[in-house]
Amino acid sequence: MNNQHMIEVDGLRKAFGDLEVLKGIDLVVDRGDIISVIGPSGSGKSTLLRSLIHLEKAEHGTILIEGAPILEERGNKLTHISETEIRKRCKKLGMVFQGFNLYPHKTALENIIEAPTVVAKVPKAEAIKNGEELLQKVGLSDKRDTYPCFLSGGQKQRVAIARALAMNPDILLFDEPTSALDPELIGEVLQVIKELAAEHMTMIIVTHEMTFAKEVSDRVIFMDEGKILEEAHPDKLFNDPDHPRIKTFLDKML
Amino acid sequence: MNIEYLVQSTGYILQGCSVTIKLFFLTLLFSMPLGFLGAMAKTSRVKTLHIIMEFYTSIVRGTPLLLQIFFVYYGLPLIIPGLRFDRFNAAALTFILNYGAYFTEIFRGGIQSIEKGQYEASKVLGMSYQQTMLRIILPQTIKRVLPPVANESITLVKDTALVVVLGIGDILRNSKEIVARDFTISPFVIAALIYLLMNYVVVIFFKNLEKRYAVYE
Ligand SMILES: Nc1ncnc2c1ncn2[C@@H]1O[C@H](COP(=O)(O)OP(=O)(O)OP(=O)(O)O)[C@@H](O)[C@H]1O
Numbered sequence: 001m002n003n004q005h006m007i008e009v010d011g012l013r014k015a016f017g018d019l020e021v022l023k024g025i026d027l028v029v030d031r032g033d034i035i036s037v038i039g040p041s042g043s044g045k046s047t048l049l050r051s052l053i054h055l056e057k058a059e060h061g062t063i064l065i066e067g068a069p070i071l072e073e074r075g076n077k078l079t080h081i082s083e084t085e086i087r088k089r090c091k092k093l094g095m096v097f098q099g100f101n102l103y104p105h106k107t108a109l110e111n112i113i114e115a116p117t118v119v120a121k122v123p124k125a126e127a128i129k130n131g132e133e134l135l136q137k138v139g140l141s142d143k144r145d146t147y148p149c150f151l152s153g154g155q156k157q158r159v160a161i162a163r164a165l166a167m168n169p170d171i172l173l174f175d176e177p178t179s180a181l182d183p184e185l186i187g188e189v190l191q192v193i194k195e196l197a198a199e200h201m202t203m204i205i206v207t208h209e210m211t212f213a214k215e216v217s218d219r220v221i222f223m224d225e226g227k228i229l230e231e232a233h234p235d236k237l238f239n240d241p242d243h244p245r246i247k248t249f250l251d252k253m254l
Numbered sequence: 255m256n257i258e259y260l261v262q263s264t265g266y267i268l269q270g271c272s273v274t275i276k277l278f279f280l281t282l283l284f285s286m287p288l289g290f291l292g293a294m295a296k297t298s299r300v301k302t303l304h305i306i307m308e309f310y311t312s313i314v315r316g317t318p319l320l321l322q323i324f325f326v327y328y329g330l331p332l333i334i335p336g337l338r339f340d341r342f343n344a345a346a347l348t349f350i351l352n353y354g355a356y357f358t359e360i361f362r363g364g365i366q367s368i369e370k371g372q373y374e375a376s377k378v379l380g381m382s383y384q385q386t387m388l389r390i391i392l393p394q395t396i397k398r399v400l401p402p403v404a405n406e407s408i409t410l411v412k413d414t415a416l417v418v419v420l421g422i423g424d425i426l427r428n429s430k431e432i433v434a435r436d437f438t439i440s441p442f443v444i445a446a447l448i449y450l451l452m453n454y455v456v457v458i459f460f461k462n463l464e465k466r467y468a469v470y471e
Pocket residue numbers: 016019021039040041042043044045046047048
């Protein structure tokens with residue numbers, strides 16, 4: 001099963017009440033892929049990411065994580081998959097949020113070692129050692145015992161990335177990781193993501209940072225009204241997109 | 255009026271303190287866990303639990319505590335023959351149920367004030383609902399509910415005086431006895447000072463707790 005995809009999405013549909021937000025998404029992610037997702041507000045980028053990690057439960061389609069379904073539709077019926085099983089399969093994924101969602105009552109290091117010690121049952125000393133290494137990796141060794149309220153936005157997001165990495169995910173999902181940051185703090189977070197890219201971490205990144213997306217990704221997905229309008233190499237998508245809509249969007253962004 | 259008289263009356267009134275303090279601690283000891291369970295029920299996904307808890311909290315919070323005391327002491331034995339509590343137990347039971355309802359609402363509000371992102375972060379990190387509640391949500395809730403819990407505790411100190419209606423010898427009743435006997439109001443002043451002092455201790459206690467939780471945010 002060496003040619004197995006990391007993520008395989010087929011015919012994914014999701015609605016909130018009457019509002020159809022994802023209208024049939026097909027997507028394949030392979031090991032080492034770095035995929036940027038761009039597109040106008042409300043096009044379903046977050047919902048797609050959240051469906052992949054089961055923060056939203058889609059109604060139609062199939063999602064396979066390293067071959068194991070967390071959503072499976074057979075003959076118009078969803079197969080039942082237990083929550084425990086879904087949670088286990090989703091452990092291959094990590095997620096970084098726009099709003100960081102750090103634990104305010106825990107220090108930077110405690111945020112990072114929480115899941116390893118509680119979920120993965122890693123011995124505390126080992127978790128601390130790993131946590132310190134991760135803090136060093138994101139350049140925040142000196143903030144080890146600092147509570148999130150004393151960190152800048154950029155520092156918070158770097159701790160959040162370290163926290164996600166601490167669970168050793170195979171794939172990292174980023175939902176607009178720099179959108180809540182002051183402009184001067186964006187660079188330090190993008191730098192960390194670039195370093196992960198250099199290590200060939202598999203990542204899906206929803207972003208409005210076009211220069212960054214062009215630079216870091218192997219493929220760019222343009223979403224519009226719940227569909228993938230175009231999926232292409234950044235050179236193609238940014239310079240010569242098939243769809244005029246994309247050109248209009250990019251002109252507005254740049 | 256002389257010092258000796260004041261010391262004597264104070265001594266007698268202070269004897270009532272033991273009832274007041276016992277009622278205070280018993281109520282907190284049981285109504286807090288009750289409120290905790292109530293809040294868990296109200297924030298759970300089981301709809302039947304919501305209805306039961308809603309019934310409990312609206313009845314208790316919508317009727318006077320004094321009426322509830324009468325109901326438990328005089329009313330219950332009439333409804334269920336043989337179910338008779340002695341006066342202190344009847345008072346304590348009523349207080350526990352009453353404060354349990356208020357704590358249910360306070361804790362529920364606290365739990366629901368925690369941002370949805372905290373649950374989502376925990377979920378994507380693989381934590382179970384129990385782990386998320388115990389390690390992430392409740393510790394943050396405690397900090398947020400400290401001010402209203404302090405308020406309730408202060409009210410509780412004063413509410414204990416209601417037990418005079420059952421003739422229980424608490425601070426208020428003992429001072430009332432002296433007032434009736436000696437036609438002087440100084441026992442009431444002494445009682446007021448004792449309540450004030452007790453609440454002063456309560457306030458200091460919660461101030462310290464809040465300070466301990468102030469290391470973050
Ligand atoms: N929980 C929800 N309940 C109802 N509607 C929702 C919910 N979440 C998202 N939506 C709606 O679904 C649509 C797609 O939202 P989504 O957040 O996926 O868009 P997006 O592409 O991430 O946009 P943005 O760039 O603004 O983050 C929007 O119209 C949004 O209002």
